[in-house]
Amino acid sequence: MGRYNKDDLSLMVRKNIRKYRLMRGYTLQELADLTGLTHGYVRDLECFSIDKTPLLETIGKFADALEIDIRQLFDDVK
DSSP, X not given: OOOOOHHHHHHHHHHHHHHHHHHHTOOHHHXXXXXXXXXXXXXHHXXXXXXXXXXXXXXXXXXXXXXXXXXXXXXXXO
């Protein structure tokens, strides 16, 4: 991974959360339930026009819920 700023990393993580959620076939509400977060938070996180940067702890909750290694959420999205 090259050099990324906070905004680039945040967008990358958010895109990967959406990608893996769709791969698992989860709705926004199902992912919210699995993470213990609200539907609105998950929805806003996936809405790329809204500026949201999840905390590392929150990213870990998504990785656990999606049953992936947290590092996968930092992979470049093609």
